[in-house]
Amino acid sequence: MSMIADFYGGKSILITGATGFLGKVLMEKLFRTSPDLRVIYILVRPKAGQTLQQRVFQILNSKLFEKVKEVCPNVHEKIRAISADLNQNDFAISKEDMQELLSYTNIIFHCAATVRFDDHLRHAVQLNVTATQQLLLMASQMPNLEAFIHISTAFSNCNLKHIDEVIYPCPVEPKKIIDSMEWLDDAIIDEITPKLIGDRPNTYTYTKALGEMVVQQESGKLNIAIIRPSIVGATWQEPFPGWVDNINGPTGLIVAAGKGFLRSIRATPMAVADLIPADIVVNLTLAVGWYTAVHRPKSTLIYHCTSGNLNPCNWGKMGIQVLATFEKIPLERAFRRPKAEFTTNNVTTQYWNAVSHRAPAMIYDFYLRLTGRKPRMTKLMNRLLRTLSMLEYFINRSWEWSTYNTEMLMSKLSPEDQRVFNFDVRQLNWLEYIENYVLGVKKYLLKEDMAGIPEAKQHLRRLRNIHYLFNTALFLIAWRLLIARSQVARNVWFFIVSFCYKFLSYFRASSTLKV
Numbered sequence: 001m002s003m004i005a006d007f008y009g010g011k012s013i014l015i016t017g018a019t020g021f022l023g024k025v026l027m028e029k030l031f032r033t034s035p036d037l038r039v040i041y042i043l044v045r046p047k048a049g050q051t052l053q054q055r056v057f058q059i060l061n062s063k064l065f066e067k068v069k070e071v072c073p074n075v076h077e078k079i080r081a082i083s084a085d086l087n088q089n090d091f092a093i094s095k096e097d098m099q100e101l102l103s104y105t106n107i108i109f110h111c112a113a114t115v116r117f118d119d120h121l122r123h124a125v126q127l128n129v130t131a132t133q134q135l136l137l138m139a140s141q142m143p144n145l146e147a148f149i150h151i152s153t154a155f156s157n158c159n160l161k162h163i164d165e166v167i168y169p170c171p172v173e174p175k176k177i178i179d180s181m182e183w184l185d186d187a188i189i190d191e192i193t194p195k196l197i198g199d200r201p202n203t204y205t206y207t208k209a210l211g212e213m214v215v216q217q218e219s220g221k222l223n224i225a226i227i228r229p230s231i232v233g234a235t236w237q238e239p240f241p242g243w244v245d246n247i248n249g250p251t252g253l254i255v256a257a258g259k260g261f262l263r264s265i266r267a268t269p270m271a272v273a274d275l276i277p278a279d280i281v282v283n284l285t286l287a288v289g290w291y292t293a294v295h296r297p298k299s300t301l302i303y304h305c306t307s308g309n310l311n312p313c314n315w316g317k318m319g320i321q322v323l324a325t326f327e328k329i330p331l332e333r334a335f336r337r338p339k340a341e342f343t344t345n346n347v348t349t350q351y352w353n354a355v356s357h358r359a360p361a362m363i364y365d366f367y368l369r370l371t372g373r374k375p376r377m378t379k380l381m382n383r384l385l386r387t388l389s390m391l392e393y394f395i396n397r398s399w400e401w402s403t404y405n406t407e408m409l410m411s412k413l414s415p416e417d418q419r420v421f422n423f424d425v426r427q428l429n430w431l432e433y434i435e436n437y438v439l440g441v442k443k444y445l446l447k448e449d450m451a452g453i454p455e456a457k458q459h460l461r462r463l464r465n466i467h468y469l470f471n472t473a474l475f476l477i478a479w480r481l482l483i484a485r486s487q488v489a490r491n492v493w494f495f496i497v498s499f500c501y502k503f504l505s506y507f508r509a510s511s512t513l514k515v
């Protein structure tokens with residue numbers, strides 16, 4: 001019997017960010033392993049013209065929840081969507097809903113955040129810092145609350161090389177930042193942002209660090225733990241391998257490589273690719289929820305959910321495996337054949353960006369214009385290059401995260417819990433995982449049919465032929481221009497032609513003699 005699954009039975013659980021990538025996997029696992037839980041409250045905002053109910057319906061009817069529906073047929077009754085916007089005062093939750101949340105909640109998993117690297121500081125502070133503070137305030141009014149689990153990121157202190165399981169203070173107090181965001185105008189905020197974020201690369205990592213400080217300062221008597229995952233990737237095993245449904249982190253680049261847009265990337269092949277599958281993060285999160293509630297550690301424990309120190313993989317190996325998988329399982333309607341290289345300095349990066357990214361996009365747009373269609377490739381390519389520049393910081397460095405708390409927790413689990421809530425990244429086979437990841441991107445994110453693989457391969461062969469034809473034409477044009485202008489080129493050309501002629505004559509003469 002799993003003690004952790006048992007613990008969540010009969011509980012009322014509040015999840016923020018349940019409509020996000022991690023939140024959905026968390027909810028799925030909870031329903032699947034503890035179908036007798038009382039209720040999961042989720043704070044949801046209406047979005048993209050969908051009502052709350054439509055959003056929940058869409059999640060529950062997705063492929064991810066297929067197994068849940070077998071184990072927990074009344075899952076619709078156990079999920080209670082509460083209209084909320086974390087950017088608003090009191091989250092714009094109605095009085096009745098608030099009363100229900102305050103009275104019944106036993107466990108909180110706080111996943112909601114803005115994960116955009118370049119979000120405006122005001123918005124990033126609002127969601128990643130102020131909303132966390134408000135949620136803690138709410139939590140302190142919950143008489144039945146047993147644990148508050150805050151999801152942060154392993155990169156909240158990416159300005160350091162070695163990161164321990166402690167909260168590192170930022171120079172300016174979060175409260176002062178929150179206050180100043182209320183009266184400073186956007187122009188001044190833009191000006192002070194680089195000074196505030198200091199040696200961190202973006203507002204995301206900075207505000208997640210401030211969020212941790214808020215958790216530490218406002219924890220009061222609450223039972224709190226912080227989880228810091230590194231780069232969350234597709235699921236490893238559960239509910240099935242390779243599930244992913246958004247383009248954050250490596251996923252977007254995998255799509256771009258498979259579609260042939262991404263041809264070069266400035267990365268350090270030997271740098272550690274600290275990826276962690278979403279199901280490992282979720283298993284650790286649930287185990288932490290149980291441990292924090294039952295064992296009530298004296299201080300706020302921080303758990304690093306990383307792979308680099310236990311089972312390292314590097315970007316070079318990952319890139320090779322991604323491309324190898326595309327050989328076997330290509331994506332449909334690729335722009336060019338998947339083929340990408342790592343560049344390591346500014347000059348080669350600029351060169352390959354011009355030759356492999358910008359030039360083909362311009363040629364294609366020219367072709368679209370000629371055929372009376374709207375050009376779009378240059379815009380798309382600029383967006384890709386912008387994204388690459390945002391991710392560069394993370395793929396050219398390695399970090400070390402200590403994992404004592406995570407290992408301690410693993411040792412406290414029963415063998416059954418170690419199996420059901422497995423977060424031992426040492427068991428992960430990277431090559432197999434990456435192959436499933438790429439497959440998952442094709443199936444679950446892009447929703448491409450596996451039956452289309454022969455056609456996709458045929459399309460790649462056509463692209464290869466066009467590529468050869470294009471190169472040959474380019475070579476002939478260049479050569480023709482050279483011959484017209486240079487005596488040396490003309491001499492070389494005559495030498496090659498006469499050599500070929502002599503060789504052919506000799507070959508013909510010797511074959512006639514034999515007959």
Ligand SMILES: CCCCCCCCCCCCCCCCCCCCCC(=O)SCCNC(=O)CCNC(=O)[C@H](O)C(C)(C)COP(=O)(O)OP(=O)(O)OC[C@H]1O[C@@H](n2cnc3c(N)ncnc32)[C@H](O)[C@@H]1OP(=O)(O)O
Pocket residue numbers: 115116117118153154155230231232245246247248249250253254257265318319320322323340341342383386387390391394395
């Ligand atoms: C040999 C070579 C081999 C090659 C093989 C290659 C593979 C192997 C190499 C792998 C190397 C991996 C490196 C990973 C490093 C990660 C480090 C993470 C560390 C921290 C981890 C964390 O702790 S935290 C989570 C991470 N945080 C993000 O990773 C957000 C990033 N990102 C943004 O910060 C913004 O994205 C950014 C970029 C500003 C653009 O911003 P932007 O304004 O230009 O573009 P948008 O974001 O608006 O999106 C443009 C279009 O994408 C649509 N879209 C947006 N989001 C969507 C979603 N979720 N699902 C569906 N579609 C979505 C949108 O609807 C737009 O579509 P449309 O144009 O049609 O409307």
Ligand SMILES: NC(=O)C1=CN([C@@H]2O[C@H](COP(=O)(O)OP(=O)(O)OC[C@H]3O[C@@H](n4cnc5c(N)ncnc54)[C@H](OP(=O)(O)O)[C@@H]3O)[C@@H](O)[C@H]2O)C=CC1
Pocket residue numbers: 016017018019020021022023043044045047084085086087110111112113114115127151152153154208228229230231232233246248249
């Ligand atoms: N993905 C990764 O690589 C990593 C993620 N993390 C952390 O994990 C957590 C979850 O990330 P992930 O699932 O990837 O992120 P997603 O962007 O997929 O999900 C973010 C969630 O927050 C919700 N949200 C955002 N703004 C609001 C708002 N104003 N009101 C209510 N809800 C809001 C979103 O709701 P909506 O659907 O309405 O937009 C969504 O449910 C975050 O705290 C992130 O920092 C940490 C390390 C790595």
